[in-house]
Amino acid sequence: MRLLLVEDDVMVASGIKLGLSDAGYTVDWVGSAERAAQALASDSFDLAIVDLGLPGIDGLELTRRLRVAGMEMPVLILTARDALHDRVQGLDLGADDYMIKPFELPELLARLRALLRRSQAATSAVLSFGPLEMNTAQRRATLGGQTMELGPREWTVLEYLLMQVPKPAAKDKLLQVLTGWDKEITPNAIEVYVSRLRAKLEPAGVSLRAIRGFGYRLELAEQAGHVLPQ
Ligand code: CA
Numbered sequence: 373m374r375l376l377l378v379e380d381d382v383m384v385a386s387g388i389k390l391g392l393s394d395a396g397y398t399v400d401w402v403g404s405a406e407r408a409a410q411a412l413a414s415d416s417f418d419l420a421i422v423d424l425g426l427p428g429i430d431g432l433e434l435t436r437r438l439r440v441a442g443m444e445m446p447v448l449i450l451t452a453r454d455a456l457h458d459r460v461q462g463l464d465l466g467a468d469d470y471m472i473k474p475f476e477l478p479e480l481l482a483r484l485r486a487l488l489r490r491s492q493a494a495t496s497a498v499l500s501f502g503p504l505e506m507n508t509a510q511r512r513a514t515l516g517g518q519t520m521e522l523g524p525r526e527w528t529v530l531e532y533l534l535m536q537v538p539k540p541a542a543k544d545k546l547l548q549v550l551t552g553w554d555k556e557i558t559p560n561a562i563e564v565y566v567s568r569l570r571a572k573l574e575p576a577g578v579s580l581r582a583i584r585g586f587g588y589r590l591e592l593a594e595q596a597g598h599v600l601p602q
Pocket residue numbers: 379380381423424425426
């Protein structure tokens with residue numbers, strides 16, 4: 373999941389960015405609405421976190437413009453102002469939720485999961501494929517009932533693959549969900565995560581097939597024509 377964070381306070385922004393990265397999100401951070409507009413024009417994001425008090429164009433106006441432009445990703449407003457008026461106005465202008473600063477990270481994470489769930493139009497927080505199950509609310513993955521140990525990047529790759537099933541996931545899209553502007557992730561790095569995931573999935577009969585020139589697809593061993601030894 374790739375998030376855009378629009379926040380001019382460096383301390384607040386780096387705290388949020390660190391916390392969300394640890395939780396497995398890819399976070400791109402900009403300090404103004406103008407930079408946010410550029411980012412939104414060139415990249416795609418699953419959600420935007422927008423501070424209301426920004427230099428130049430403020431967060432309310434940014435939210436309004438983004439909706440006018442037809443962008444539908446969830447917007448979570450951050451505000452230090454406790455004026456009810458701003459929050460109500462933010463929601464009227466198209467924000468989906470708001471949080472008053474200062475806030476606790478677990479609450480932010482819970483709100484993000486709820487917003488992302490709604491926007492993915494998933495009826496439940498559990499993604500599953502054969503023996504593989506990912507509970508995105510609890511951030512717990514199981515394979516044949518056994519808990520899987522996944523690093524944050526492995527989680528991100530597997531979650532994206534699982535959301536695409538039965539379609540393959542494009543490699544460049546995988547790169548996009550993994551990478552922020554400040555991280556150098558190469559297509560080769562994707563292969564590293566893919567091979568780590570393969571090592572974990574294949575014993576349970578889930579394979580990660582490379583689609584030449586495109587990307588990867590999750591398949592069950594029976595689909596690939598193999599019969600696994602018991
Ligand atoms: Ca601010």
